[in-house]
Amino acid sequence: MSPINVETIARDADFIQRLTDIRRDIHAHPETAFEEKRTSDIVAAFLENLGIEIHRGLGGTGVVGTLKGNREGTRTIGLRADMDALFIEEQTGLPYASTVAGKMHACGHDGHTTMLLGAAEKLAKNPDFAGTIHFIFQPAEEGLGGARVMINDGLFDLFPCDAVYGVHNGPKEPLGVVKTCVGAMMSAGDTWQVSFEGTGGHGAMPDKSTDPTIAAGNFIATVGNIISRNVPSSERAVISVGHINGGAFDSPNIIPSSVMIRGTARSFSPEVRDTLEKRIGELAHGTASAHGVEAHYKFIRRYPPLVNTQRETEVAVQAATGSVGAEHVDGNATPLGGSEDFSFMLEKVPGAYVMIGNGDGTDAHFVHTPKFDFNDDLIAHGVAYWMNIVGIELAA
């Protein structure tokens, strides 16, 4: 198959209009993690209509559609989209704005779902490829790890894949510009917490108490040193404090018996992730002991780093080059500090994740903000990119 460029897809006005209507319908009816019932019904019906065999129920609302090419081939790839919305009150004022109070598609997953449906249609109508595609529509990308749940429910046992690919829109990035990189592209996103526990006491007589506020203050002042002293200079990592709680506003004369500190830890490799977990705990316990209090420490692993494999990243770059031209593709993009649960799939199967720019005009907004909207011009970009992935991976 020769590469499909975006203009070829965009010229098919009926096709783009139908997909735009679907995208806006999903946008108007956002569903949050593991409750993507209506959305998954739309996905399942659309795929079934095309004669694509579907499987439902992985991760609750997950849908997998399987399409075999009409040429001989054993290679199998997974193409993944996420379906969930966020707990944000929409403020776009658009005619197709959220009809559900407090929920909106503020990350563009309405668009990701639609782009993959569009590719499924084109490929089902002309299955001129050798091998098998699993279209994976997952729930709960936002915070709750729907990808991990699908995997635990048997995703890759039931639907083994030789490679998996994922796409996200790039907020406030030039329209259609594709960014990716080999190796860690997004960070692990983990939560840690330390509670310092002492006796507390009268603020006028600190000598009669053990005081967790001093331990907490010293801990906050030094925890960042873990980055500069324990993380190799070739690596990157972040530790931030996001929550401090102790004592009562109305009781400034009371030394509290407990101070809770919570924060996030970001890392791009399993080794650095282990280092952060170990050293934050050691620092908490050491600081507590130095000040005569106790520390209770937890490190909660949420999303692993998102690591693209070399071969599949090259395939992704080639696919994007086919759809938008080499001048609009950056295969050496700077890794991002955010996290993404496609990383769970990449822990199991080689693959690559790319971001396609959602537009950088004055009306562009960042994801997870109340005025964000997926750019419908991106639908053709996504469809062309997906088709080119198939054209390369499952070349006849």
Ligand SMILES: [Zn+2]
């Ligand atoms: Zn998001």
Ligand SMILES: [Zn+2]
């Ligand atoms: Zn997202």
